[in-house]
Amino acid sequence: MSRAAATPLLPGLRAWWTMLVICLEERLAYRGDFILGTAMRFLPIVTQVFLWTAVFAATTRSDIAGYSRTDIVAYYLLTMVTRAFSSMPGLAGGIARSVRDGSIKKYLVQPVDYVSFLLAARIAHKLVYYAVALIPFGVVFVICRGYFPPVPDAATIAVFTLSLVLSFLLGFFMEATLGMLGFWFLEVSSIIFAYMLVQYLLSGHMFPLDMLAGVPTGLAGVSVADVVRWLPFEYTAYFPAAVWLGKIRGAELARSLAIETAWVVVMAVACRVAWWRGTRRYSAFGG
Amino acid sequence: MARYFSIFLTFARACLVRDMTFRANFVLECLTSLGWMSMNLAFYLLVFQFTPEIGKGTGWTREPFFAFVATGLIINSIVQALFMPSAEELTEMVRTGGLDGVLVQPLDAQFLLSMHRVDFSSFANGLVGVGLLGWAVSRMDHTPPATAWLLYPFLILCGVAILYALVIMLAAATILLGRNQSLYDFWFYLTNFSRYPAEIYAGPWGGPLRALCTFVIPILLVVNVPARVIALPLEGQAWGLVWLAVTAAMASLVVSRIVFQTALAKYRSASS
Numbered sequence: 001m002s003r004a005a006a007t008p009l010l011p012g013l014r015a016w017w018t019m020l021v022i023c024l025e026e027r028l029a030y031r032g033d034f035i036l037g038t039a040m041r042f043l044p045i046v047t048q049v050f051l052w053t054a055v056f057a058a059t060t061r062s063d064i065a066g067y068s069r070t071d072i073v074a075y076y077l078l079t080m081v082t083r084a085f086s087s088m089p090g091l092a093g094g095i096a097r098s099v100r101d102g103s104i105k106k107y108l109v110q111p112v113d114y115v116s117f118l119l120a121a122r123i124a125h126k127l128v129y130y131a132v133a134l135i136p137f138g139v140v141f142v143i144c145r146g147y148f149p150p151v152p153d154a155a156t157i158a159v160f161t162l163s164l165v166l167s168f169l170l171g172f173f174m175e176a177t178l179g180m181l182g183f184w185f186l187e188v189s190s191i192i193f194a195y196m197l198v199q200y201l202l203s204g205h206m207f208p209l210d211m212l213a214g215v216p217t218g219l220a221g222v223s224v225a226d227v228v229r230w231l232p233f234e235y236t237a238y239f240p241a242a243v244w245l246g247k248i249r250g251a252e253l254a255r256s257l258a259i260e261t262a263w264v265v266v267m268a269v270a271c272r273v274a275w276w277r278g279t280r281r282y283s284a285f286g287g
Numbered sequence: 288m289a290r291y292f293s294i295f296l297t298f299a300r301a302c303l304v305r306d307m308t309f310r311a312n313f314v315l316e317c318l319t320s321l322g323w324m325s326m327n328l329a330f331y332l333l334v335f336q337f338t339p340e341i342g343k344g345t346g347w348t349r350e351p352f353f354a355f356v357a358t359g360l361i362i363n364s365i366v367q368a369l370f371m372p373s374a375e376e377l378t379e380m381v382r383t384g385g386l387d388g389v390l391v392q393p394l395d396a397q398f399l400l401s402m403h404r405v406d407f408s409s410f411a412n413g414l415v416g417v418g419l420l421g422w423a424v425s426r427m428d429h430t431p432p433a434t435a436w437l438l439y440p441f442l443i444l445c446g447v448a449i450l451y452a453l454v455i456m457l458a459a460a461t462i463l464l465g466r467n468q469s470l471y472d473f474w475f476y477l478t479n480f481s482r483y484p485a486e487i488y489a490g491p492w493g494g495p496l497r498a499l500c501t502f503v504i505p506i507l508l509v510v511n512v513p514a515r516v517i518a519l520p521l522e523g524q525a526w527g528l529v530w531l532a533v534t535a536a537m538a539s540l541v542v543s544r545i546v547f548q549t550a551l552a553k554y555r556s557a558s559s
Binding site for chain 1: 333
């Protein structure tokens with residue numbers, strides 16, 4: 001049923017630009033709500049900073065899993081940046097809802113590719129978010145500059161930037177694929193919630209994943225951290241932060257980047273396949 | 288009052304019937320809720336792998352801290368079950384004009400808007416909280432006196448009252464902003480401060496923050512006071528905190544009522 005029109009380059013770009021502008025205007029329609037939501041995202045990190053400061057105050061250790069007190073604070077701040085790229089609030093739920101209420105059918109009869117539209121909408125969402133969040137992010141990072149190690153070399157910054165872009169794509173395709181399960185299941189909110197739980201725990205959003213290095217899996221010589229490294233989740237929070245802090249270097253860095261890229265490709269293909277197969281079995285009645 | 292209680296029971300019964308109609312969904316919601324809680328408990332267990340205590344000399348060692356966590360679970364499950372589902376609905380009601388229908392009812396608008404939905408699956412965490420509390424208290428070095436057990440449920444209610452007032456004020460913000468999709472996020476982020484012992488907020492930044500979250504937005508009193516009464520020796524400063532929690536609960540309810548009424552007075556219908 002899906003029909004991706006073969007569009008020449010210029011009209012295709014124009015359609016993308018229009019989609020971007022529409023989404024920008026939509027995001028700015030409720031500015032108060034949006035600014036409030038952006039500013040609030042800093043609140044959880046405050047408690048984490050105080051928690052770990054209290055933990056370090058009560059222990060004789062100088063570091064925990066290779067992280068000093070300042071490293072941990074820097075880590076949480078950097079995961080905020082990473083999550084600003086990889087988190088996709090409302091994406092999976094929105095897709096599932098549009099399948100359920102039938103509003104997705106307009107994308108089936110219009111010469112607009114749904115996945116591209118969603119991607120443009122998400123880029124617009126992120127652009128507005130960064131524009132609004134730049135000031136609070138800047139203020140927090142300037143205040144907390146003492147927690148950070150010296151600025152890494154240009155190559156590390158380049159890898160960090162690349163990992164952020166990949167984390168955005170990975171987050172997008174994972175959530176979009178999840179939302180397309182709506183073609184098969186009437187209600188996917190519980191699946192989304194379960195995904196969010198796993199994501200929160202295994203992405204490194206909750207704590208640096210190096211802390212799992214001492215947690216055994218039951219297999220000889222294999223820790224939970226070893227298993228998590230092969231999953232896509234850590235690339236949406238832990239990996240870019242660890243790159244900036246110099247926790248991952250050399251061959252391990254190259255291997256991690258390759259795993260992240262592979263996951264982006266796998267999830268992009270999974271998203272396309274889910275869309276093609278989903279729209280093939282989708283049926284809508286009435287107006 | 289009796290009339291309102293009877294109406295609330297009718298709402299609760301209707302919600303229970305609805306939940307039991309979709310039993311599988313109900314069980315799934317309980318499980319996901321328990322999953323979130325288990326994940327947090329796993330995190331705290333991991334933290335105690337690296338430290339014997341949260342904050343040096345604070346007394347929040349593993350078992351007292353888990354009594355603290357259990358108290359938080361009980362209070363939050365009550366609020367999540369009784370008030371949050373209704374408050375979440377309000378965000379769309381304001382935007383779509385559905386609030387008009389509530390305002391013409393011959394009942395108090397705040398009551399109707401904050402208590403018409405009950406989410407029974409949220410009580411699952413509370414039940415686990417009670418179990419966790421029993422486990423933690425039975426393993427603590429210090430045995431809570433009878434006074435502590437008498438005060439504990441009362442202070443739990445004070446904590447619920449403070450959070451309810453917060454929900455109401457966030458709902459009022461919804462009315463003023465026209466839309467507040469961030470309501471639930473804000474709730475989550477703000478209650479995040481209450482998830483840890485107040486002693487962690489120390490130092491040049493922590494001190495003022497602790498004062499702000501105790502005296503201005505009394506979120507730190509919600510879990511800290513009942514948890515301290517049950518998990519740490521009941522002496523000296525603890526009594527002052529008990530009085531502070533009671534005063535804060537009453538003041539929060541009064542202020543939230545005024546704020547909500549003021550917001551309603553500014554409401555302009557969105558419907559045609």
